[in-house]
């Protein structure tokens with residue numbers, strides 16, 4: 001069976017090697033200014049958060065959106081209440097560093113650099129691009145790396161969303177002091193999604209962390225179900241970029257938090 005994650009990680013090794021040749025770590029460090037933990041600031045201020053993803057393509061489904069550029073998507077998400085944006089910089093998702101910088105210039109929201117981190121260099125690079133947060137995928141890092149990369153991320157004034165897929169990943173995430181844990185509903189080998197994965201893993205989570213359900217959220221009902229189960233937010237890509245009315249769909253996902261405030 002085609003293992004998409006393994007393919008991406010293999011290619012990533014080359015990408016990181018080339019990036020280091022172009023701009024050595026010492027040079028990146030000399031140029032960057034630390035962030036100010038803007039993800040944490042925003043998320044602590046609201047009971048429910050939508051991370052809206054700028055994603056034009058996926059390796060499993062191909063092109064998802066042909067009508068918008070990433071910066072157009074970013075502006076729509078921002079204008080309709082998203083808490084934060086996730087911007088892909090990996091070529092398998094048609095992402096690139098230039099797009100990230102373009103979005104950075106367009107919007108004021110905190111930005112998550114969505115990439116496959118396998119080397120600490122990428123953390124410094126993320127900050128240089130203007131990222132407020134990075135994704136750390138537990139499955140592709142050792143527990144020791146996960147901890148180390150989390151501390152490096154914090155030392156740069158950025159937050160980390162630690163992505164878990166199963167009980168083992170969850171245990172590795174909980175062994176760190178991570179504030180943000182993302183439960184991915186996507187099977188990382190086949191890339192199929194089911195929000196049941198979040199529901200199955202929530203009992204193993206620590207509710208004092210901020211828990212985000214990632215991937216495969218398509219409807220308002222999906223979002224409500226996740227909220228009612230105890231999630232603090234969702235990360236949505238395809239459910240937004242393929243929506244008939246992206247602005248309305250953004251508002252619908254944001255609104256799930258408002259209903260909660262109203263009944264609280």
Ligand SMILES: O=P(O)(O)OC[C@@H](O)[C@@H](O)c1c[nH]c2ccccc12
Nearest residue numbers: 053214215216217235236237238239
């Ligand atoms: O487009 P979706 O199903 O809403 O998913 C968004 C986001 O969770 C997804 O892009 C993602 C998060 N972590 C990943 C790891 C691998 C591939 C994809 C992902």
